[in-house]
Amino acid sequence: MEGFRIDPWGTSYIKDYKRLMEEFGIKPITDELKSQLPFVHRLIRRNIIFGHRDLEKIIAAINEKKEYAVMTGIKPSGPFHLGSKLTAEEFIYFQKLSPKAFGFFAIADLEAYADNRIPLSESYKISLDNLTDLLALGLDPRRVYVYRQSEEMKVLRLAFIFSRGVTYNMLEAIYGEKPFGLYFSALIQAGDILSPQLPENGGPKPTIVPVGADQDPHIRLTRDIAQRYKSDYNFILPSATYHLLLRDLTGQTKMSKRNPMGILYLTESLESARTKIMNAFTGGRATAKEQRKLGGEPEKCVIYIELLATHFMENDDELSELYHKCRRGEILCGECKMYAWEIISRWLKEHQEKREKFKDLAIKLLEEHTIS
Amino acid sequence: MEGFRIDPWGTSYIKDYKRLMEEFGIKPITDELKSQLPFVHRLIRRNIIFGHRDLEKIIAAINEKKEYAVMTGIKPSGPFHLGSKLTAEEFIYFQKLSPKAFGFFAIADLEAYADNRIPLSESYKISLDNLTDLLALGLDPRRVYVYRQSEEMKVLRLAFIFSRGVTYNMLEAIYGEKPFGLYFSALIQAGDILSPQLPENGGPKPTIVPVGADQDPHIRLTRDIAQRYKSDYNFILPSATYHLLLRDLTGQTKMSKRNPMGILYLTESLESARTKIMNAFTGGRATAKEQRKLGGEPEKCVIYIELLATHFMENDDELSELYHKCRRGEILCGECKMYAWEIISRWLKEHQEKREKFKDLAIKLLEEHTIS
Numbered sequence: 001m002e003g004f005r006i007d008p009w010g011t012s013y014i015k016d017y018k019r020l021m022e023e024f025g026i027k028p029i030t031d032e033l034k035s036q037l038p039f040v041h042r043l044i045r046r047n048i049i050f051g052h053r054d055l056e057k058i059i060a061a062i063n064e065k066k067e068y069a070v071m072t073g074i075k076p077s078g079p080f081h082l083g084s085k086l087t088a089e090e091f092i093y094f095q096k097l098s099p100k101a102f103g104f105f106a107i108a109d110l111e112a113y114a115d116n117r118i119p120l121s122e123s124y125k126i127s128l129d130n131l132t133d134l135l136a137l138g139l140d141p142r143r144v145y146v147y148r149q150s151e152e153m154k155v156l157r158l159a160f161i162f163s164r165g166v167t168y169n170m171l172e173a174i175y176g177e178k179p180f181g182l183y184f185s186a187l188i189q190a191g192d193i194l195s196p197q198l199p200e201n202g203g204p205k206p207t208i209v210p211v212g213a214d215q216d217p218h219i220r221l222t223r224d225i226a227q228r229y230k231s232d233y234n235f236i237l238p239s240a241t242y243h244l245l246l247r248d249l250t251g252q253t254k255m256s257k258r259n260p261m262g263i264l265y266l267t268e269s270l271e272s273a274r275t276k277i278m279n280a281f282t283g284g285r286a287t288a289k290e291q292r293k294l295g296g297e298p299e300k301c302v303i304y305i306e307l308l309a310t311h312f313m314e315n316d317d318e319l320s321e322l323y324h325k326c327r328r329g330e331i332l333c334g335e336c337k338m339y340a341w342e343i344i345s346r347w348l349k350e351h352q353e354k355r356e357k358f359k360d361l362a363i364k365l366l367e368e369h370t371i372s
Numbered sequence: 373m374e375g376f377r378i379d380p381w382g383t384s385y386i387k388d389y390k391r392l393m394e395e396f397g398i399k400p401i402t403d404e405l406k407s408q409l410p411f412v413h414r415l416i417r418r419n420i421i422f423g424h425r426d427l428e429k430i431i432a433a434i435n436e437k438k439e440y441a442v443m444t445g446i447k448p449s450g451p452f453h454l455g456s457k458l459t460a461e462e463f464i465y466f467q468k469l470s471p472k473a474f475g476f477f478a479i480a481d482l483e484a485y486a487d488n489r490i491p492l493s494e495s496y497k498i499s500l501d502n503l504t505d506l507l508a509l510g511l512d513p514r515r516v517y518v519y520r521q522s523e524e525m526k527v528l529r530l531a532f533i534f535s536r537g538v539t540y541n542m543l544e545a546i547y548g549e550k551p552f553g554l555y556f557s558a559l560i561q562a563g564d565i566l567s568p569q570l571p572e573n574g575g576p577k578p579t580i581v582p583v584g585a586d587q588d589p590h591i592r593l594t595r596d597i598a599q600r601y602k603s604d605y606n607f608i609l610p611s612a613t614y615h616l617l618l619r620d621l622t623g624q625t626k627m628s629k630r631n632p633m634g635i636l637y638l639t640e641s642l643e644s645a646r647t648k649i650m651n652a653f654t655g656g657r658a659t660a661k662e663q664r665k666l667g668g669e670p671e672k673c674v675i676y677i678e679l680l681a682t683h684f685m686e687n688d689d690e691l692s693e694l695y696h697k698c699r700r701g702e703i704l705c706g707e708c709k710m711y712a713w714e715i716i717s718r719w720l721k722e723h724q725e726k727r728e729k730f731k732d733l734a735i736k737l738l739e740e741h742t743i744s
Contacts, residue, residue: 114533150529157522160486163552164553180540180555
């Protein structure tokens with residue numbers, strides 16, 4: 001994913017994802033589709049959500065005031081960071097797009113145990129923390145079903161049943177050669193995505209799964225399985241939207257806990273957050289003189305793309321203004337970082353204050369699945 | 373398994389299983405071991421249960437008055453037949469051998485769905501019917517935990533965790549090349565067998581699993597997994613006993629519903645049962661004259677081995693007498709079948725009467741897991 005180019009006002013920057021799209025049939029979100037959405041999220045406006053499968057089904061459900069599901073999940077292995085915020089916001093966006101939308105939120109605590117040796121009691125606490133963030137980000141607790149993988153018989157039952165319907169060839173074609181356990185995890189994810197359509201969850205309905213581009217194999221497997229089990233469950237093939245894979249603060253394309261300077265947590269102290277922002281990777285030139293002359297390169301800049309365009313600057317005009325100021329060399333990285341920090345620190349403070357109000361509700365939500 | 377020879381008073385007839393025993397380390401149940409059991413079941417006396425792994429652990433638990441578990445399961449795909457009765461009796465035997473024994477009984481309803489397309493609501497009814505037989509056969513409902521696979525999160529959780537710890541090589545070495553779904557079923561069986569040792573089920577304890585000889589791969593896989601996860605769960609490697617693979621009434625070594633004349637159901641009408649017994653495969657000679665001269669061959673006879681020695685004749689002296697009468701040509705097959713039918717019909721009648729008394733308790737047991 002290295003070197004992709006982002007242009008917040010066009011579709012040109014998705015060209016590095018073209019192969020993915022052409023090869024696997026992910027479609028761009030055209031202006032026509034955008035015009036049919038009741039509200040166009042900044043991530044869609046800026047083509048950070050760059051592609052989809054069957055988004056039309058969701059738009060039709062919205063227009064016809066029919067039920068649809070929004071599905072996502074997290075592995076509760078640590079506090080929410082910017083990556084978690086991205087998926088959470090997409091989830092909340094689709095949940096709020098129609099009063100007939102209903103969210104399904106999976107907490108993959110078994111995965112956290114199997115991959116990271118996090119005991120279920122510990123991942124329970126992490127989940128509470130994560131749900132607090134989700135609520136502070138705007139999740140509607142009355143229209144979401146929150147469940148832990150370790151307690152959700154319905155999903156494991158589906159995974160078991162699907163395990164009888166898949167072959168090695170099918171799994172290898174999609175994922176390449178992978179360990180046995182990872183294949184089974186993939187079947188559980190298929191169970192997660194299709195469980196909103198089970199009779200006990202209200203039966204077949206369009207389902208939208210907002211994911212990162214790297215998650216497409218799960219979507220393809222699930223659509224394949226949905227097709228295979230159509231006669232048993234009457235599944236509607238799930239829809240998906242795809243966002244670009246974003247870099248960490250240091251400009252690395254793969255986030256890793258081994259590089260803590262790269263990850264901004266939503267619950268991080270302001271001091272620590274400030275240090276990370278001030279050290280973030282930018283599109284600045286070698287010298288101030290050069291930058292004044294040539295202008296900066298916002299297309300390469302983490303402050304610009306990952307922080308402001310993706311997360312913290314809602315207003316398109318302001319973003320455009322900053323972009324051009326940078327390109328013209330009218331603002332240098334130090335000043336820009338101060339400006340960004342003002343916006344980000346305000347957001348972090350507000351978010352952390354909001355969190356305080358949602359801690360009890362998070363406990364209730366985890367215990368009761370839905371708060372009505 | 374064709375052509376194994378049975379000698380109810382020696383160990384010679386296990387010689388066809390010698391390869392299995394030598395290759396995989398199943399040990400014979402020696403006279404010394406037998407002498408340490410508080411009561412020696414007819415199946416052990418007659419070496420129909422011919423081998424074991426780690427039976428010593430169970431004997432030690434009995435002698436030291438320590439807890440141990442007995443584990444078995446059924447796939448609820450139809451009414452109890454002689455094969456189900458065999459495993460059920462072994463289960464009940466080990467459950468009653470010590471007041472410190474506790475049974476775990478799995479109802480593999482997900483398997484019944486995946487393999488036989490039996491809906492969970494249907495397998496629920498079949499399970500009730502099967503539990504009624506178990507109770508009529510002597511199951512102590514106060515010292516057993518009955519669970520349905522489709523509801524037992526503990527077991528599916530373990531299977532999921534184990535799926536991360538196994539490799540294709542390991543599974544292929546044990547089972548040969550098998551479809552993906554069957555491998556996963558094997559992991560669920562490992563979960564079943566090790567679940568009595570989970571903290572929520574009272575922690576590590578010796579566990580005895582009475583199985584047919586063909587089930588040994590599951591035992592080996594489970595012992596291998598128990599070893600791999602020892603540091604996490606402190607598992608004690610499970611013990612097992614092995615019974616011979618018995619033939620159906622027509623002398624076929626593989627029971628199949630496609631050959632209904634071969635299967636005797638415990639709930640079968642007496643008329644139908646009688647017809648099947650009268651048509652059963654025997655060790656008779658071509659003519660009555662020849663048989664009087666040469667004697668019959670009880671070692672080949674379903675009436676003798678499968679019905680009387682295995683299931684319906686408790687008294688060793690009576691069995692021995694019949695054996696020698698047959699060998700000496702003093703009793704022909706027609707007469708012998710009448711004699712056997714008298715015993716079997718009495719048993720069936722009594723069993724079916726007992727069943728009536730246990731129907732309500734079966735419902736309670738399935739709902740409440742244990743009746744105290």
